[in-house]
Structure formats: C-alpha cells, structure tokens
Amino acid sequence: MTQLALVIDLNVCVGCHACVTSCKEWNTSGAAGFLSDDNPYGKDPTGTFFNRVQTFEVGEYPNTQTVHFPKSCLHCEDPPCVPVCPTGASYKREEDGIVLVDYDKCIGCKYCAWACPYGVREIDEHRHVMTKCTLCVDRIYDESLPEGERKPACVMACPANARLFGDIHDPESGVSKAIQENGGYQLMPEWGTSPANHYLPRHKQEVKVRAEDLERVDNPLKVDGRLPKPAIKSPSLDDVTSW
Amino acid sequence: MRPALSVILLTTLIGVGQGLFAALYAVQVFDRIGLIQGPASAAFYPLGCAIALVFLAVGLGASFFHLGHPERAWRTAAMWRTSWLSREVIVLPAFMGCVFLYGLGHFLGWTQHPIAAGLDGTLIIGALASLLCALLFLCTGMIYACLKFLQEWHTPLTVINYLLFGSASGLMLATAYAALVAPGLVRFFAAWAVGFTLAALIGRSATLIRNARLKPRSSLQTAIGVKHPRIVQISQGFMGGSFNTREFFHGMSNAWMRSVKWTFLLAVFPVPLALLIAGLVGGLPVLLAAAFLVQYVGLLAERWFFFAQANHPQNLYYQRIS
Numbered sequence: 001m002t003q004l005a006l007v008i009d010l011n012v013c014v015g016c017h018a019c020v021t022s023c024k025e026w027n028t029s030g031a032a033g034f035l036s037d038d039n040p041y042g043k044d045p046t047g048t049f050f051n052r053v054q055t056f057e058v059g060e061y062p063n064t065q066t067v068h069f070p071k072s073c074l075h076c077e078d079p080p081c082v083p084v085c086p087t088g089a090s091y092k093r094e095e096d097g098i099v100l101v102d103y104d105k106c107i108g109c110k111y112c113a114w115a116c117p118y119g120v121r122e123i124d125e126h127r128h129v130m131t132k133c134t135l136c137v138d139r140i141y142d143e144s145l146p147e148g149e150r151k152p153a154c155v156m157a158c159p160a161n162a163r164l165f166g167d168i169h170d171p172e173s174g175v176s177k178a179i180q181e182n183g184g185y186q187l188m189p190e191w192g193t194s195p196a197n198h199y200l201p202r203h204k205q206e207v208k209v210r211a212e213d214l215e216r217v218d219n220p221l222k223v224d225g226r227l228p229k230p231a232i233k234s235p236s237l238d239d240v241t242s243w
Numbered sequence: 244m245r246p247a248l249s250v251i252l253l254t255t256l257i258g259v260g261q262g263l264f265a266a267l268y269a270v271q272v273f274d275r276i277g278l279i280q281g282p283a284s285a286a287f288y289p290l291g292c293a294i295a296l297v298f299l300a301v302g303l304g305a306s307f308f309h310l311g312h313p314e315r316a317w318r319t320a321a322m323w324r325t326s327w328l329s330r331e332v333i334v335l336p337a338f339m340g341c342v343f344l345y346g347l348g349h350f351l352g353w354t355q356h357p358i359a360a361g362l363d364g365t366l367i368i369g370a371l372a373s374l375l376c377a378l379l380f381l382c383t384g385m386i387y388a389c390l391k392f393l394q395e396w397h398t399p400l401t402v403i404n405y406l407l408f409g410s411a412s413g414l415m416l417a418t419a420y421a422a423l424v425a426p427g428l429v430r431f432f433a434a435w436a437v438g439f440t441l442a443a444l445i446g447r448s449a450t451l452i453r454n455a456r457l458k459p460r461s462s463l464q465t466a467i468g469v470k471h472p473r474i475v476q477i478s479q480g481f482m483g484g485s486f487n488t489r490e491f492f493h494g495m496s497n498a499w500m501r502s503v504k505w506t507f508l509l510a511v512f513p514v515p516l517a518l519l520i521a522g523l524v525g526g527l528p529v530l531l532a533a534a535f536l537v538q539y540v541g542l543l544a545e546r547w548f549f550f551a552q553a554n555h556p557q558n559l560y561y562q563r564i565s
Contacts, residue, residue, distance in 0.1 A: 020480070045483035052480035054560060056463070058471045066477070069467050071560060083325035084389070086332060087318035105318055108311020111328050113490065114244070117392040117461065119557025122486040128311025185468045188556065190460045191392050199468055 003077060003097035004135055005168045005196035006152070007175040007184055008070055011203060012162035015053055015068030022157030023051040023072070023133075030138050032103060036126040048124045050133040051154055067202060070163070072154070073120040073133035074187060074195030075099050081112040081121065090130070097169075097196060098137055103129045117191050135165075168196055244393075245493050246550035249309040254383060255412070255542045256302030257335065258405065261376045262413015262439075263295040263420070264342050266432060268369040273431075275366065282425035285349075288365070291420060292346025295413075299339050327389055331382035338379050341372035380406040387553075394457050395553040400450045407443035408511075412542055414439055415515060415535040422528035429531070433523055437516060440538070444512045447545070451504070454552060461556040476563040487561050493551035503548045510541025 027050055028035040037047035051072040058065045075092075079099050082090050089105035090112045092098070101112075101121075106129040113121040113130060121132045136152035139145065149156060155163045166175035175198075178184060184198035267288055274281035282288075307313040319332040345368045348354075353364035384402030391397045414436035421428040463474040479488075493500075515538035522530030 017480075039483070045481075046485055047483075048486070049481070054480045055477040056467055056469070056474050057477050058469050058474050060473055067467065067469060071480075080390075080392075083322075084328065086320075086322050086326045086329035087315070088321045089318075105315070106312065107315045107318060109309060109319075109328065110311075110490065111326075111386075113486070114393070114555070115390055117556045119487045119491065119555070119560050123311065123490075125486070187468055188461050188465050190465055191556075201468065 001097070001169055002095065002167045003075070003169045003196050004140070004166070005075055005097075005175060005198065006072070006135070006155070007164040007166075007168070007178050007198045007200060009162045009164070009178070009182075009200040010067060010069065011200060012160045013053070013068045013070060013158075014160050014162075015055055015066075016159065017053050018157040018159060019070055019154035019163060020049060020051050020053055022153045024049055026136060026139065026153035027134070032134075032138065033124075033127055035131065036124050038125070046125075048122045048131055050120075050122075050131065065202060070154075071118070071120065072197070073099060073135075074118060074193075074197040075133075075135065077194040077196055078192065080191070080193055081116045084111050084115040086111070096167075098135050099132070100134055100137065101130050101132060103127070103131075106130050117188055117193070118195075140165075168198065244550045244553045244555060245490055246547045247309055249305045249307075250550070251543055251546040252305035253302045253309070254405070255408075255539065255546055256298045256305065257379065257383070258409025258542070259412045259416055259539065260295040260298035260302065260342075261338070261379060262410040263291060263298065263416050264345075264372060264413070265376055265410060266414050266417035266435070267291045267295070268345070268373055269435070270428060270431070271366065271369060275363070279431055280427060282421075282428060284424050287425050288349035289346045290424060291417070292342050292349070294416070294420065295342055296339060296346070299335070299342070303335060303339070327382050327385040331379065331386060334375055334379045334382050338372060338375035341368060341375055344368050345372050377406075380409060387549075392461065392556050393553045394459065395454045396549075398450070398453060400446060400453065404443065404446045404450060407439055407446050408542060408545065411436060411439035411443045411511075412535070412538055415519070415531075415538050418519065419528065419531040419535050422522075422531050430523065433519055433531075436519060436534075440512060440516055447508075447511075459554065459556070461559060463559055466556070466559040476560075479561045479563055482564055485561075487557060491555040491558055491561075495551065500548070500551065503544050503551070507541045507544035507548060511538055511545055512541075514538075515541070 024035060035048040039045045040047065051070060054069045054071060056067045056069055058067055075098055077097065079092055082092050082099065086109065087105045087107055089102045091100060093100060108123060108128040108130065110123055110130065113123065121130050124131045139152060140150050142150060151165050155165045164175050164178055166173040168175050168179065170176060178200060179198045182200040184200050186195045186198060270281060273279045307316065310316060319329055322329040323333055345365055348365040348368055381402055384405040387396040388398060388401040414432055418429055418432040418436050421432050464470055515534040518530050518534035518537060522528065522534060
C-alpha cells in the first residue's frame with residue numbers, strides 16, 4: 001500500500017513562504033477551480049490557502065529558537081474528516097492514500113472541517129465547497145511533465161529543500177529513511193489520526209571543537225622532551241618562535 | 244466554535260417538534276392503558292401533529308441555510324454507514340413522514356382496523372414514529388458527541404441533553420396547546436414538563452461541571468511537536484482573517500459567555516417553571532404559552548453556549564496575526 005506524504009524538515013525551513021505562494025499559484029490555476037481571494041491588498045484580506053507557514057518562538061529570551069512551521073493537510077492514515085462526511089465527497093484514495101474532496105459532491109456543510117483537529121481544511125467562500133491540500137494530485141501523475149517535476153508545487157518551490165515528498169510505506173524511500181534517521185514525528189499523536197506527513201525535529205547546531213583541532217598532535221616541532229618555546233599560551237611574534 | 248444560527252434553529256426547533264409528538268403519543272398510550280382520560284376533541288391529535296410538523300419543517304428549512312450547496316442536499320443520505328449527519332438527514336424526513344401519517348390516521352379515524360378488530364392503526368404508526376423520534380435525538384446528539392477532540396461535546400451527556408431539552412420544550416408547548424384544545428390534559432402535560440425540565444437541569448448542570456474541569460489534551464507542544472514548556476506563536480502565517488480564524492472561535496469575551504450561561508440557566512429552568520405553575524394555579528393559558536416561549540428563547544441561548552463553549556484544538560495554530 002502506498003501512502004504518499006510530505007516530510008518537512010524544521011531544521012531547514014527558513015520560513016520564506018515560497019511553498020505557500022507556489023501552492024496557491026498552482027492550485028488556483030488548475031482545472032479543479034480557483035482559490036478565492038478577497039481584498040488581497042485591502043484592509044481585511046482573506047482567502048483560501050492549502051498551505052500556511054507559521055512561526056513559533058520556543059524558549060525564553062535570550063535562549064530562544066524561532067521555529068518556522070509549514071502546515072498543510074497531513075493526509076492522515078485514519079482521517080477523522082472522512083467518515084463524518086454525509087455525501088462521501090471527502091474520501092481517502094486507496095491507491096496512494098491522498099485525502100481528497102470531490103468538489104462536485106461537497107455540499108459545504110463544514111462538518112469535515114469541524115472534524116479535523118489540525119485546521120487544514122478551508123472552505124472556499126465563493127465556490128462554497130471545502131478545499132484542502134491535494135498533494136498536487138494533478139501534478140504528481142502528469143506524464144507530460146519531466147519526471148523530476150512530478151512533485152507537489154510546494155516541494156518544487158522550497159529553496160532550502162526542507163520539504164521531501166514520497167511514499168512513507170516504502171521503507172527504501174527517501175522520506176522513510178529521513179523519518180527513521182532523523183526521528184521524524186507526527187502532529188497531535190493523542191488523537192490517533194496517524195498523520196502521513198511527518199516533521200523532522202530541530203536539532204541544535206553545534207560546532208564541535210576538539211583539542212586536536214587547536215593543537216596538532218603530529219606537529220613535527222613537537223619532539224619528546226624538546227617542546228617548542230615559548231609555551232602555547234604565551235604571546236609570540238611569528239609562527240616559528242611559537243610551536 | 245462559532246455558533247451558526249441555522250444549526251441553533253435546527254436543533255432547537257426539531258427538539259420542540261419531537262417533544263410535542265412524543266407528548267401526543269404518550270397521551271394515546273396512557274389513554275389506551277387506561278391511566279388517563281383521553282382528549283374529548285377529535286382535533287387534538289391531527290392539530291397537534293400539524294403543529295409538530297411546522298416546527299420540524301421550519302427546523303429542516305433552517306438547516307439548508309447552513310449549506311454552501313443546498314441544491315446538493317439530496318446527496319447527504321449517501322454515507323449513513325459512517326456519518327451521523329447522514330443518518331440524521333435520513334431519520335428526520337422519515338420521522339416527519341410518520342408524524343404526518345400519525346396525524347392523518349387520527350384525522351381519518353384509522354383507530355379501528357377494518358379486519359382485525361381492536362387493532363389501532365395509529366398506535367402502530369405512532370410506535371414507529373416514536374422509535375424514529377428517539378433515533379433522531381440520538382443522531383442529533385451524536386453529530387457533536389462523536390467528535391472526540393471537541394472534548395466539551397464528546398460525552399454521552401450531549402445526547403442525553405438533546406433528548407431532555409427537546410422533550411421538555413415539546414411538553415411545555417403541549418401544555419399550552421392542551422389548555423386551548425384539551426383542558427383535561429393540561430395537568431398531565433404540565434407534570435411531565437416539570438419533570439423533564441428538572442431532568443434537563445440536572446443533565447445540563449452535569450455537563451457544565453464536567454466541562455469546567457476539562458483538561459485539553461492538545462497543547463502547543465503536541466501541535467507542533469516541540470517539547471518545551473514555553474512556546475508562543477509569533478505568526479499564524481497571514482495577516483488577515485481566514486476560514487480558520489472565523490469558524491472556530493465565537494469571538495466573544497468571557498463576560499459575555501458568563502452572561503449567556505446565566506441567561507439560559509434562568510430562562511430555561513426557573514422562569515418557565517414559575518410561569519407554568521402560575522398558569523396552572525391561576526388558570527391562565529397565556530402564562531402557559533409564555534412559559535414555552537421563554538424556555539424556547541432560553542434554549543436558543545443554551546444552544547449558542549453549547550456551540551461557543553467547544554474549544555477546537557485547531558485554534559492552537561491560529562492565535563496571532565503578525
């Protein structure tokens with residue numbers, strides 16, 4: 001069984017919103033219909049987006065980390081939004097695990113959005129149907145595109161390569177290895193939704209300086225019993241009089 | 244959550260319709276057993292069913308305003324295997340049909356079966372309608388109770404409260420209705436109305452106490468998967484509003500929430516009970532009607548509070564515009 005998903009590396013994401021705009025551009029131009037925007041340059045802008053990049057501050061000043069956090073539909077393996085849909089418009093594809101909305105069946109009752117703990121479904125207020133990330137289902141299987149471009153628009157756009165795309169059920173895939181090797185995790189595990197999208201945790205960037213980086217152990221001048229003078233800590237005029 | 248007027252009207256109005264029908268059928272059953280004297284007026288059942296149907300139909304009509312594509316509403320019957328909303332959409336019209344047949348049966352005098360003597364046709368239709376009535380309460384309540392991460396709703400009390408509030412308001416209406424059509428039944432209905440209103444008070448109080456002690460299972464830590472005690476949102480990712488900032492929060496102050504709570508606690512329970520008793524003692528039907536109206540308005544506030552109080556975990560992601 002295939003389960004396509006995104007794996008997002010929080011260590012790499014710089015919060016540039018390129019994935020957001022790329023997603024919007026691709027998905028508002030497709031055959032499935034536009035994504036509304038109201039007052040985009042006005043006082044109270046609002047619109048439909050499948051992907052958002054949020055920013056959190058972790059810790060207390062001065063020991064803080066800024067976490068940029070991209071969020072889109074997680075394509076849960078047990079999606080709570082699917083069984084509640086009264087019309088069957090919300091469904092999970094057997095073949096690749098993508099959770100989709102059939103815009104021709106959706107009645108716009110918003111019950112699925114209530115049933116999603118992650119807040120990733122947004123009703124389109126002009127088309128009156130529920131919309132959400134499709135993992136660019138109209139891109140990833142498009143054989144008219146070069147094979148390297150058969151990826152979601154957000155993945156294509158990410159300049160830092162923070163977004164990985166692949167089959168998390170295939171243990172040999174890049175995303176599976178990224179999850180395994182970097183401790184990839186799911187959001188809100190307490191609800192048992194088993195999201196397919198995973199996040200790779202932040203790890204502290206440290207420059208490891210070892211003693212031998214500062215002082216060569218194989219220094220030819222450093223012969224037993226005849227240590228170079230003056231001592232390493234003392235001031236010197238040039239490299240030679242040092243060690 | 245942001246309470247939607249259409250859903251508030253739907254749930255309160257069909258509750259009244261269901262309660263009124265149950266009251267009518269209870270009279271017939273109790274009359275049949277011989278516990279009470281049935282109504283003298285032949286119009287009692289048909290007219291009562293017509294009133295119940297008006298409430299159910301207006302409630303059903305209100306629900307359409309909640310839909311983005313009401314013309315596709317017929318599709319909602321498709322997923323009854325998994326969706327409580329779908330089940331409600333099936334049960335509500337079926338119940339309305341049975342109430343219609345029940346009223347029609349009384350109007351046309353199907354009380355005596357032409358072949359099997361003593362077999363009351365309306366009693367059978369009424370039994371079926373009662374079953375659907377109970378199912379409808381279950382479906383309506385479960386639509387909310389089945390959402391496990393809306394912890395304020397995820398309790399059997401939600402279903403019980405829908406049942407008790409619907410029955411209480413229907414019985415209040417039945418009391419006022421009986422005062423006009425079948426005065427002999429006023430005390431019967433009034434006693435049941437008091438009983439159900441008190442039961443609803445217990446059920447709702449239990450829910451309020453439970454919800455006041457709830458600990459949210461989700462936190463910013465689980466929402467973004469960072470295990471640090473101090474996390475604050477700097478930006479939700481956009482500078483305006485969105486569906487997510489509008490749909491899931493009522494946008495009112497705590498003081499407003501408290502005042503709505505006390506409003507419904509007064510308007511649903513003590514005030515209608517006082518009016519009901521005053522109407523009974525003074526023999527004033529207008530007070531009985533006022534009891535129903537006050538309780539209904541109180542129920543609108545109760546339902547508003549029910550929706551508003553539910554705290555959706557998605558709000559963790561949408562806290563700060565910048």
